[in-house]
Amino acid sequence: MTTRKTVRIAMNGVTGRMGYRQHLVRSILAIREQGGLDLGDGTVLWPEPVLVGRREHALRALAERHGLDQEAVATDLDAVLADDSIDIYFDSQVTLAREEALTRAIAAGKHIYTEKPTATGLDGALRLARQARDAGIKHGVVQDKLFLPGLRKLKRLVDGGFFGRILSIRGEFGYWVFEGDWQAAQRPSWNYRSEDGGGIVVDMFPHWEYVLHDIFGRVETVQALAATHIPERWDEQGKPYQATADDAAYGVFELAGGAIAQINSSWAVRVNRDELVEFQVDGTEGSAVAGLRNCRAQHRSSTPKPVWNPDLPATEVFRDQWQQVPDNEEFDNGFKAQWELFLRHVVLDEPYSWDLLAGARGVQLAELGLRSSAEGRRLTVPELSL
Numbered sequence: 001m002t003t004r005k006t007v008r009i010a011m012n013g014v015t016g017r018m019g020y021r022q023h024l025v026r027s028i029l030a031i032r033e034q035g036g037l038d039l040g041d042g043t044v045l046w047p048e049p050v051l052v053g054r055r056e057h058a059l060r061a062l063a064e065r066h067g068l069d070q071e072a073v074a075t076d077l078d079a080v081l082a083d084d085s086i087d088i089y090f091d092s093q094v095t096l097a098r099e100e101a102l103t104r105a106i107a108a109g110k111h112i113y114t115e116k117p118t119a120t121g122l123d124g125a126l127r128l129a130r131q132a133r134d135a136g137i138k139h140g141v142v143q144d145k146l147f148l149p150g151l152r153k154l155k156r157l158v159d160g161g162f163f164g165r166i167l168s169i170r171g172e173f174g175y176w177v178f179e180g181d182w183q184a185a186q187r188p189s190w191n192y193r194s195e196d197g198g199g200i201v202v203d204m205f206p207h208w209e210y211v212l213h214d215i216f217g218r219v220e221t222v223q224a225l226a227a228t229h230i231p232e233r234w235d236e237q238g239k240p241y242q243a244t245a246d247d248a249a250y251g252v253f254e255l256a257g258g259a260i261a262q263i264n265s266s267w268a269v270r271v272n273r274d275e276l277v278e279f280q281v282d283g284t285e286g287s288a289v290a291g292l293r294n295c296r297a298q299h300r301s302s303t304p305k306p307v308w309n310p311d312l313p314a315t316e317v318f319r320d321q322w323q324q325v326p327d328n329e330e331f332d333n334g335f336k337a338q339w340e341l342f343l344r345h346v347v348l349d350e351p352y353s354w355d356l357l358a359g360a361r362g363v364q365l366a367e368l369g370l371r372s373s374a375e376g377r378r379l380t381v382p383e384l385s386l
């Protein structure tokens with residue numbers, strides 16, 4: 001006999017790209033479709049979303065499309081936060097709107113789960129983390145890339161000692177985001193205006209921070225060059241606007257333990273890779289290339305010995321000399337996997353390290369990355385504490 005325990009989650013920003021697809025449909029609704037989250041003690045956790053936003057008709061349409069209660073939509077955040085039956089506040093609004101909403105939700109005593117970046121500056125991000133600690137609530141920040149199959153397999157190689165001493169990590173992230181004139185842009189226009197919280201450094205450095213920190217070691221220094229390669233774009237209404245935010249960033253990060261990471265991030269690059277992001281890791285004992293889903297490896301014992309000779313065509317197909325790292329387990333959607341761990345943290349008090357302090361580290365790296373670029377120098381990344 002199982003008992004069902006309902007957890008009510010106010011989801012703010014569900015009409016957006018991430019809020020709708022990854023968090024509502026692929027995570028919360030997917031957990032309901034699987035019959036809830038089995039806690040293993042005879043209890044099944046049943047997430048009950050309340051859709052929060054500014055446009056009631058859009059929220060109602062979403063509720064209808066997914067068979068949710070028409071009453072479970074709200075446009076008044078204060079009323080939602082005053083509702084004692086709401087356990088968790090989730091935020092996937094545009095970045096600029098986040099800090100204020102989180103501050104109010106923490107003050108109302110809600111547990112917090114939020115998209116990154118948690119704030120637009122380090123001061124604000126730390127303020128949130130301190131406020132959450134003082135309020136004694138549970139808090140989590142989306143760090144989805146850690147839950148992707150490719151990176152899980154890469155972490156498995158690291159944990160198994162495959163690499164020996166890790167020397168370097170090269171990350172290549174990006175794809176062409178259309179300018180919006182002759183083909184519609186595939187990302188919202190606010191991403192390209194710094195006054196609206198946009199920019200690739202603010203967007204992607206928080207991801208690189210937790211990927212590097214959790215898999216390889218804390219980021220100790222950053223040196224970045226941010227650029228705006230495409231200065232004019234066209235918005236959702238087809239109107240031209242000035243792209244004031246950086247759309248590419250070339251970053252070098254020194255990690256605790258001595259490895260050096262170099263990550264290119266760009267929305268102005270065409271893909272000649274197997275996946276939209278790939279990390280090559282080279283170590284004394286072996287190397288690996290991990291993407292979102294796949295990971296291939298080459299051990300030192302099977303490393304070929306190419307000889308530099310530009311007079312001859314390449315005699316080897318280098319890509320064929322790598323071995324696929326097998327899945328060996330089933331991988332769920334990364335966002336859903338992290339949601340499930342967060343829900344268990346809330347209900348069962350299981351440990352959870354991807355919290356607002358971890359989120360603040362991501363904001364810190366973005367802030368220092370932009371400063372490094374503006375000042376043209378390498379900066380130390382101080383260790384954060386509350």
Ligand SMILES: NC(=O)c1ccc[n+]([C@@H]2O[C@H](COP(=O)([O-])OP(=O)(O)OC[C@H]3O[C@@H](n4cnc5c(N)ncnc54)[C@H](O)[C@@H]3O)[C@@H](O)[C@H]2O)c1
Nearest residue numbers: 013014015016017018019092093094095097115116117188
């Ligand atoms: N984890 C990831 O991989 C990942 C990927 C992309 C974006 N994100 C983050 O998710 C957040 C949302 O990004 P998105 O791409 O879904 O954006 P989006 O523009 O598609 O959605 C933004 C949402 O915020 C709402 N909103 C609230 N106040 C707003 C305002 N003043 N102006 C405009 N919209 C407002 C919109 O209605 C919408 O629901 C961002 O903070 C972004 O950094 C995370």
